[in-house]
Amino acid sequence: METPENNKVNAPAGAAPAAGARPAAVRPAAPAAPAQPAKNLCEPKTVEPAALRKEMERLRRDEQMDFLECLTGMDWGEEGGLGVIYHLESTATGKRVALKTATTDREHPYLPTVSDLWDIANIYEREVYDFYGIIFTGHPDMRRIFMREDWVGFPFRKDSNPEKDNPLRMTNEPLTDLAPCYTLEADGTVRRSETPIFGEDDYVVNLGPQHPSTHGVLHFRIKLEGETIKKVDPILGYIHRGVEKLNESLTYPQTLALTDRLDYLGAMQNRHALCMCIEQAMGVEVSERVQYIRTIMDELQRIDSHILFFSCLCQDLGATTAFLYGFRDREKILDIFEETCGGRLILNYNTIGGVMADIHPNFVKRVKEFIPYMRHNIQEYFDVFINNVIFRNRAEGVGVLSKEQVISFGCTGGTGRASGWHNDVRKRMPYAMYGKVDFKEITRTEGDSFARCMIRMDEILESLNIIEQLIDNIPEGPFQEKMKPIIKVPEGTYYSAVEGSRGEFGVLLESRGDKFPYRLHYRSTGLPLVAVMDTACSGNMIADLITIGGTVDYVVPDIDR
Amino acid sequence: MFDFSIVSQWIHGLLTSVMPEWAAVLIECVLVALVIITLYAVFAIALIYFERKVCAFFQCRIGPNRVGKWGLLQVFADVFKMLTKEIINMRNSDRFLHNLAPFLVIVASMLTFSCLPWNKGAHILDFNVGVFFLLAASSIGVVGILLAGWSSNNKYSLIGAMRSGAQIISYELSIGMTMLTMIALTGTMQLSEIVQQQADYGWNICRGHIPAIIAFLVYLIAGNAECNRGPFDLPESESELTAGYHTEYSGMHFGFYYLAEYLNLFITAGIATAIFLGGWAPIYFPGLDGFNDVMAYIPGIVWFVGKTVVVVFLLMWMRWTFPRLRIDQILSLEWKYLVPISMLNLVLMALVVAFGVHF
Amino acid sequence: MNEEKTYLGGLLGGLKTLCVGLKTTMREFVTPKITEQYPENRDELKMFDRFRGSLVMPHNENNEHRCVACGLCQMACPNGTINVKSEMYETEDGKKKKRLVSYEYNLGSCMFCQLCVRACPHGAITFDQSFENAVFDRSKLIKKLNREDSKVIEKK
Structure with missing residues (x-):
């Protein structure tokens, strides 16, 4: 079933409503999009499901759209159908494209897979299947990913009533060993086949869900040969809270409260992304003071996150002492946060149109004390852990990811930059003050665990540089723009991204002009990092899985949104 | 120097005067066993407290400070808690072996513990192949660990146990080699004799100069690995295998592993003291007679425990500084570095002894 | 190597x-x-004044608060943490007015997003710096913020 142009949001006045009508040119998304009405408005080009494969292959091959930035499942209702929005970017030319496709068959929604073109699509399509029930034909592993295997129905559909069919189950979650695969036959029928995930005689070890070094409730099934890892099968969703679904019944200010609880080490940046998305959609310009404050806060948060990265890596590798050195320094940042924001982890600071409260009178002083303190103490990290021959041997050459792999898996942030991929959103799509401050994008080429660790250490220093440039020059101005009591976002589909602590954190907002978002999707920074674990770990040892898992730096609540 | 054998002979004489020889020996055996077990428990508790405090200070913390003054009673509280815990038997585990394993570990540890020369004349087990016995007895522990991993019916435990087996058996080699080096210097395998020589001629680490120092360092590393302590703690490697071979143990069965770990640390340090650092022999500087006399007044047991605690501190310092190695790195460290070094060192020591260039 | x-x-x-x-x-x-020794340093331990401990309704010395029971905070709350109960009464000059009966706040489900405080047009509620909020029973987490017999401050 082809249902192009089914969404009124994307049918501009005067556009032909005829099925199959295709816009002539691919419209790039933000920031190059025309400034009206909002600079982050992305109008996805509609592609019919039948033509999707061909179009995708063309984009992948001919236009070198090698980075699948975001893949969002959508439910546009009875008439709009179930569909997907794809955000693509070419790492070579920087060109960006958004596409969408949909099917109105709600009983048997089939769409072609793109998981063979972009590795990351594998896990994204599983997510869409899990929440919307869209079956991607040709996908090799169409299992549920977040929900329980015995879940009835698809919770993100607008017409679903999850509580009716899914009472609180008191039984253990069954885990299937068979990966279903749906293939589209030549005659148009869909055939279901199943392939076992692990063989009969495989030695499979469960790492998690309760495990000291999975950084949260994450579950890996690992096939071992001796101590060598042959396959990693991540099982997600143990702490999935359905934040995206919750958002659909919350007003815009209320949705903000949940962003701090996604990646709790990127609370500032997550909330910044959502606020920015809503502000840009509404055409609100925040004052320069707010921009300065947000930039400084984002960078403090990044330092905080990277210190915790170091600490946890030490802990995972058995250097408990260095772990506490990191925590000692992180405490300083948390104090700075607490004084201004009133919270340490759940910061609750950015608001639509500004920030919750002006910076505390002590803020500038404390931050300026912190910069030399951190520059001095980071040397200790190198002395006690990073330069240590044991760590070097454990990290160098372990879990090497090539540039092609990280792009295909969409591993943004430090993990991608360690493999030589320039993916920093602060450089790609400058926001807040990042266009005006002078900073380097830290990249390395080795792509191994050690490079990933060093990227973070160098980014701490670079973040300190950014803060140093800004902290003395915070201009006067209001810290909160005047907003209407009830915030409504104009109709449209919007995408904004910030550089979170561990990669690109994107917000896709589809509004129908209500005070509630119609759909609010977060591009998780952690999901690609978990998806890449199989590739990164295969052939390494169990101990290396810990190193790799520590250095790619995922945070579970961000994966299980 | 006070000779403890005066006391033991006096007790023996007292007992034989009122009862037949065999009964006296029997009572002495029981007494010694009681003393050993008490000492074992006391030292374990002291060491756990010591480790927790030392580790805390390395980590910018204060450590236990709530139970009792400076947290002194913390470990007692922990032990009582552990005693009250249920010992859980796993379904599908090999119950007999599962229950036996901790005892093997603790027996091995106690046997080695009884070899320590505490003072002049105060040895529990002392015979002419003492060093040899020591090595043999300490190897029983690995059987306990392997059994624990095997019988738990847990994949983590099994991997931990296998790692432990590979590690301990490898490092036994270095330990044996360094001991051999020192035996080449002293010419005896009897621990009391080794220490006595050091009391007469000076500490082995000075007597044997370069080869002895190398042997001491190699021994420290290998000894640390023998106790499965960080950075060689990968049989239990908390962040990978949750708790390795003792994942499935609870209550006092786990407590035995815990105690054995700390006691093995003490024993390793104690042996290092006995073989390299002069055991109960006091510090002696030729020429400084007044100083030497004062030092000689301090009882031997104080010297022994003092030196051992210093070595224990060294080992803890290492543990709380370094990250954990990986299993292949552990083995390559042993086979590519420690074994060749200690072999060369043995040759070096042989030359030193043959040409008489030691002190 | x-x-x-x-x-x-x-x-x-x-x-x-x-x-x-x-x-x-x-x-x-x-x-x-x-290291700070927590229970011992209670006297000198001072939380930052923006710290969000729990929601309170400040009363003045005449046992008066500022809440007019408009219910905006209740609507702003994403979690249904606040329950404002009000009643209508007739003033002496015959006008019908709304007044607060009880202001229930469930600390257990509060996520400290501060939307209620921002929504309040009269500044009647705020967060205090108490952090020793642990109780043994969940029902104790539901607090009544207005005191007994308290009244709203009359505008002069």
Whole structure:
């Protein structure tokens, strides 16, 4: 079933409503999009499901759209159908494209897979299947990913009533060993086949869900040969809270409260992304003071996150002492946060149109004390852990990811930059003050665990540089723009991204002009990092899985949104 | 120097005067066993407290400070808690072996513990192949660990146990080699004799100069690995295998592993003291007679425990500084570095002894 | 070990890094500790004044608060944490007015997003700095914020 142009949001006045009508040119998304009405408005080009494969292959091959930035499942209702929005970017030319496709068959929604073109699509399509029930034909592993295997129905559909069919189950979650695969036959029928995930005689070890070094409730099934890892099968969703679904019944200010609880080490940046998305959609310009404050806060948060990265890596590798050195320094940042924001982890600071409260009178002083303190103490990290021959041997050459792999898996942030991929959103799509401050994008080429660790250490220093440039020059101005009591976002589909602590954190907002978002999707920074674990770990040892898992730096609540 | 054998002979004489020889020996055996077990428990508790405090200070913390003054009673509280815990038997585990394993570990540890020369004349087990016995007895522990991993019916435990087996058996080699080096210097395998020589001629680490120092360092590393302590703690490697071979143990069965770990640390340090650092022999500087006399007044047991605690501190310092190695790195460290070094060192020591260039 | 390093060079280089590590930890060993002893330092422990401990409704010395029971906070709350009960009454001059009966706040489900405080047009509620909020029973987490017989401050 082809249902192009089914969404009124994307049918501009005067556009032909005829099925199959295709816009002539691919419209790039933000920031190059025309400034009206909002600079982050992305109008996805509609592609019919039948033509999707061909179009995708063309984009992948001919236009070198090698980075699948975001893949969002959508439910546009009875008439709009179930569909997907794809955000693509070419790492070579920087060109960006958004596409969408949909099917109105709600009983048997089939769409072609793109998981063979972009590795990351594998896990994204599983997510869409899990929440919307869209079956991607040709996908090799169409299992549920977040929900329980015995879940009835698809919770993100607008017409679903999850509580009716899914009472609180008191039984253990069954885990299937068979990966279903749906293939589209030549005659148009869909055939279901199943392939076992692990063989009969495989030695499979469960790492998690309760495990000291999975950084949260994450579950890996690992096939071992001796101590060598042959396959990693991540099982997600143990702490999935359905934040995206919750958002659909919350007003815009209320949705903000949940962003701090996604990646709790990127609370500032997550909330910044959502606020920015809503502000840009509404055409609100925040004052320069707010921009300065947000930039400084984002960078403090990044330092905080990277210190915790170091600490946890030490802990995972058995250097408990260095772990506490990191925590000692992180405490300083948390104090700075607490004084201004009133919270340490759940910061609750950015608001639509500004920030919750002006910076505390002590803020500038404390931050300026912190910069030399951190520059001095980071040397200790190198002395006690990073330069240590044991760590070097454990990290160098372990879990090497090539540039092609990280792009295909969409591993943004430090993990991608360690493999030589320039993916920093602060450089790609400058926001807040990042266009005006002078900073380097830290990249390395080795792509191994050690490079990933060093990227973070160098980014701490670079973040300190950014803060140093800004902290003395915070201009006067209001810290909160005047907003209407009830915030409504104009109709449209919007995408904004910030550089979170561990990669690109994107917000896709589809509004129908209500005070509630119609759909609010977060591009998780952690999901690609978990998806890449199989590739990164295969052939390494169990101990290396810990190193790799520590250095790619995922945070579970961000994966299980 | 006070000779403890005066006391033991006096007790023996007292007992034989009122009862037949065999009964006296029997009572002495029981007494010694009681003393050993008490000492074992006391030292374990002291060491756990010591480790927790030392580790805390390395980590910018204060450590236990709530139970009792400076947290002194913390470990007692922990032990009582552990005693009250249920010992859980796993379904599908090999119950007999599962229950036996901790005892093997603790027996091995106690046997080695009884070899320590505490003072002049105060040895529990002392015979002419003492060093040899020591090595043999300490190897029983690995059987306990392997059994624990095997019988738990847990994949983590099994991997931990296998790692432990590979590690301990490898490092036994270095330990044996360094001991051999020192035996080449002293010419005896009897621990009391080794220490006595050091009391007469000076500490082995000075007597044997370069080869002895190398042997001491190699021994420290290998000894640390023998106790499965960080950075060689990968049989239990908390962040990978949750708790390795003792994942499935609870209550006092786990407590035995815990105690054995700390006691093995003490024993390793104690042996290092006995073989390299002069055991109960006091510090002696030729020429400084007044100083030497004062030092000689301090009882031997104080010297022994003092030196051992210093070595224990060294080992803890290492543990709380370094990250954990990986299993292949552990083995390559042993086979590519420690074994060749200690072999060369043995040759070096042989030359030193043959040409008489030691002190 | 790196290929380019020789056996001995690698060994000595490695030992050097280990010694640097040992030196660092030893320096920390003798550094005075900064640990704060919590229950003992209760007197001098002061939370930052923006810290969000729990929601309170400040009353003045005449047992008066500022809440007019408009219910905006209740609507702003994403979690249904606040339950404002009000009643209508007739003033002396015959006008019908709404007044607060009880202001229930469930600390257990509050996520401290501050939307209620921002929504309040009269500044009637705020967060205080108490943090010792642990109780043994969940029902104790539901608090009534207005005091007994308290009244709203009359506008002059």
